[in-house]
Amino acid sequence: MALVSGGLDSAVATAIARNDGHDVIALTFDYGQRHRIELEAARRVSVSLGVARQIVAHLDLDLVGGSALTDEIDVPKNRPLIDSEAEIPITYVPARNLIFLSYAVALAEVHQASQIVLGVNAVDYSGYPDCRPGFIEAFQRCAAMATRVGVEGNAVRVTAPLMEMNKSQIIRRGLDLGVDFSLTHSCYDPDESGLACGYCDACLLRKQGFASAGAPDPTRYVAGVS
């Protein structure tokens, strides 16, 4: 089972799992994200990577709020990219990966999936606490104690194949595996037609990644941005 958000990282993580010979169930969360274009991207990515099926799970994170990704808070633009130990950005959604992974563990047990593949990485990840290796390890220990399969000695494994890669390495690996990045969406603040803003953290990281990888950036930006 792979968490597919519609973004670049989860597409590459899923492509790696497919390339390793795994049948993959794509799991996408519809959590009321402002950038709904992500959900369409997740569908296209799942189809293009030949997953066995895609499950879209509805999660009501409106109550959690407090984030520029779900609330009407301005997404920061054109700020210096922060390093991995820096402050947590306003786009942080409290405990989001914890909630997503908990749900994924339940679904993995039901669908007898032995592994959950996650596209997080600790290098270019914009300071989210629940993208760190320590969190993934702690979660796995916890999940093993929360489930029937875990108690029976067959705990679902959580793997984050991109954890030690930077954006440029992720893009190169994706290109090697034939990932069509034009299907993916990263921007936190797209316009109504889905064009990327070019200046939020996600756009800046993505642009920098394609530049460092020496690969053309297939992203469609709003007029005047390249």
Next chain:
Amino acid sequence: MALVSGGLDSAVATAIARNDGHDVIALTFDYGQRHRIELEAARRVSVSLGVARQIVAHLDLDLVGGSALTDEIDVPKNRPLIDSEAEIPITYVPARNLIFLSYAVALAEVHQASQIVLGVNAVDYSGYPDCRPGFIEAFQRCAAMATRVGVEGNAVRVTAPLMEMNKSQIIRRGLDLGVDFSLTHSCYDPDESGLACGYCDACLLRKQGFASAGAPDPTRYVAGVS
């Protein structure tokens, strides 16, 4: 913040938190449980315990399925009560407490609650893996790494004040604190008007608990059961 299910245990855990002087936000999950009467009980219990507010969070666990509590699977009746290391019953919902607690941690961060109070107990708990002390400890470590407050050194604490108590002790403690158990609901298989079946695991444990506590059982059972 206290998880209030409408059952007996969470009512007593919440009463303990209130008695300790805490302002309490009651958090109730509407996850499509078959026994919807629980939700009404959760509301009544929250009001009677004087919580600051009750939040009802909708969680779509239909996809998870595989349980007699959400699916159309017969609830086992009148079987011997199993001990705490025994097999996991059919009423097990995969990773349910993990999902509930993950969501609670996010809400606790948003509402600046320092603590999550949970009514689980490892003595009479019918074999659910995610009610064990090891799970609670592992979850707390994991949650501390998943949240802003955790990273900042103020991780939400998860407390399970009933963990080492049996049903009889829980009932006695609740009576000492003035909990009105007639407002609570335990039965896994109530009739349409909300009367308890008297023979599912939850009814048997509850009946036995009142008997051992030497207290009258205020539960309203279907005709012919006492």
